[in-house]
Amino acid sequence: MKLRAVWFLATDTARSRAYAQALAVHDMEPEGVILFGGSTPSNISVSAAGTTIIPFAGVHLPDVQIPLTETCRNLGWPLYLVSADNVNDPGIADALKRTAHWQKHSG
Helix, strand or coil: CEEEEEEEEECCCHHHHHHHHHHHHCCCEEEEEEEECCCCCCCCCCCCCCCCCCEECCEECCCCCCCHHHHHHHHCCCEEEECCCCCCCHHHHHHHHHHCCEEEEEC
């Protein structure tokens, strides 16, 4: 299910990786992902390859070893990089004004 006007604001942490994978398991696709933080790669090519998610006894166990950028690429989610070190950076506010009505932040 496409989540219209809902953006996922995240840094590449284990928690963000788990959230993204949980969204995918439940067939929930954000409008896009705004990625920020010091470890953010400088260029990302987005492709629509599949992702493998293996449930365990009906419960999804995230693989936090998979980088958030890889999950986004595999799912074909639009990915926007913001050069910011924290969520209070003015660049984050600018990105949200341009893109989002609702957002989920994970850091």
